[in-house]
Amino acid sequence: MIENTFAIIKPDGIKNAINIIDMLYKNGLSIKEYKVESLNEDILKEHYAHIIDKPFYPKLESYMLSSAVVLMILEGVNAVEKLRELMG
DSSP, X not given: OEEEXXXXXXXXXXXXXXXXXXXXHXXXXXXXXXXXXOOOHHHHHHHTGXXXXXXXXXXXXXXXXXSOEEEEEEXXXXXXXXXXXXHO
């Protein structure tokens, strides 16, 4: 079944973004939409609402604000499961 899923290339992955994107394509996923963006606190609080009360959240927020990220909508057969396998 063709699915769409959301993925982020986070700050430490930016320097390897081309290799990451190549790996996604080689594993049957294509990029339906993407943008490079610097996130803000409001976006992070919405995206990570399920863990905002965890003690590690402030470090995560700081990390995600440290540089731009690549936001992607990926498409492919069993895209959700495939991305989980690839990302560990």
